[in-house]
Amino acid sequence: MSEQPRLIKKYPNRRLYDTKTSAYITLSDVKDLVLAFENFKVVDAKSGEDLSRSILLQIILEEETGGVPLFTTELLAQVIRFYGHAMQGMLGKYLENNIKAFTDFQSKMQEQSRGLYGGENSQMQNDMWTQFLNFQGPAMQHMMSAYMDQSKKMVQQMQEQLQSQTRNMFTGFQFPNIPPDGKKPEGGDK
Numbered sequence: 001m002s003e004q005p006r007l008i009k010k011y012p013n014r015r016l017y018d019t020k021t022s023a024y025i026t027l028s029d030v031k032d033l034v035l036a037f038e039n040f041k042v043v044d045a046k047s048g049e050d051l052s053r054s055i056l057l058q059i060i061l062e063e064e065t066g067g068v069p070l071f072t073t074e075l076l077a078q079v080i081r082f083y084g085h086a087m088q089g090m091l092g093k094y095l096e097n098n099i100k101a102f103t104d105f106q107s108k109m110q111e112q113s114r115g116l117y118g119g120e121n122s123q124m125q126n127d128m129w130t131q132f133l134n135f136q137g138p139a140m141q142h143m144m145s146a147y148m149d150q151s152k153k154m155v156q157q158m159q160e161q162l163q164s165q166t167r168n169m170f171t172g173f174q175f176p177n178i179p180p181d182g183k184k185p186e187g188g189d190k
Contacts, residue, residue: 006033006040010051016042031059075148087159094155 007019008030018025033040034056042051064071071079082091 003039006038008040008042008055009045010042010055011045016055017045027055027059027062030055034059072145072148075145075152078152086162087155090158091155094151098151 008025009017009019011017016025016027016030017023018029030040030042040052042055043049044051063069079091082088
């Protein structure tokens, strides 16, 4: 049986109240819960509405505006273009699966480095990872950007395939008042 999520209430004055610690917390504290893999749920104190996604988006916005952003302007524009699109749900699942695969890859790399450098000196491992990521930051960002571009192209190809298949599926059907060639009959605009 899974553990109940930690309940955080958001009050009209925008304050967040952690029911586990019986104390007010900040957005930064919620970010710490995310980093610690803590299971939590943010709800409106009055209505009980789940606000977890909204709070997570606020954290992402703060992270994107400070330091080195994770998302390029073009990537954000592409994501916005998928809202309301038939492929919206598919893109969300695709991104979720790819981030999980990337996280799994990162975990395997960490396991291998523990085997390589020994398990007892975790501070040395953390320092090495920090140095590696600081050195590789721009390269990693470029690699992720290229990966996202490739992923975007794949999604666009899937979209074009679906559109083509849909057109092919309906070409044999004749719809009322529309000739099979799709051209309007003469005098039909009146």
